[in-house]
Amino acid sequence: MKTFVGALSMFLLLVPTLPRAADTDAIVGTWTTAEAKSTVEIFKKDDRYYGKIVALKEPLFPTDPNHKDFVAGREGQPKVDLRNPEESLRSRSIIGMELMAGFKHDGDDVWSSGNIYDPESGKTYKCKLTLVSPKELKVRGFIGISLLGRTSFWTR
Numbered sequence: 246m247k248t249f250v251g252a253l254s255m256f257l258l259l260v261p262t263l264p265r266a267a268d269t270d271a272i273v274g275t276w277t278t279a280e281a282k283s284t285v286e287i288f289k290k291d292d293r294y295y296g297k298i299v300a301l302k303e304p305l306f307p308t309d310p311n312h313k314d315f316v317a318g319r320e321g322q323p324k325v326d327l328r329n330p331e332e333s334l335r336s337r338s339i340i341g342m343e344l345m346a347g348f349k350h351d352g353d354d355v356w357s358s359g360n361i362y363d364p365e366s367g368k369t370y371k372c373k374l375t376l377v378s379p380k381e382l383k384v385r386g387f388i389g390i391s392l393l394g395r396t397s398f399w400t401r
Contacts, residue, residue, distance in 0.1 A: 270289060271376050272374060272376055273294070276399040279397035283298050284301075292349065293348060294345070295343055295348070296344060296361075297344065298339055300340065303324075306319040306322050306323075308320040326364055345359060348372070354376035356373070356375075359373075359374070361384070370387055371394075372384065373391060380401045382398065
């Protein structure tokens, strides 16, 4: 009995020091982008992670000709992907658009090897995601190497 109690005591002392298994699906869910411009749903398909826009703060093209996003002839209509370099995609709706693709979990709280599309510029960037906390996601878009890029923080 003493041996059992001793072994149990040692096990209980060691448990807090054992490495925790990373939650590979921790980024799955709905996130609000920086400046709350949009809401993105991150989901898993096979062994990769993707994201699509499910809501926009301003879902319609503005009617004010002085607004930076004003497009003559599109006043009050739902926003579409006008800046896409592929002409065939310029009529697709921003809401429902998959803007993140191909992320894989690298261990700990990092997902990489994906890309992110910026509908405001029409450009696609390599991207790395880091879960800062259960309620904060660091999104790093870059060209070539991670040093040449921009970081934003999304929240739940």
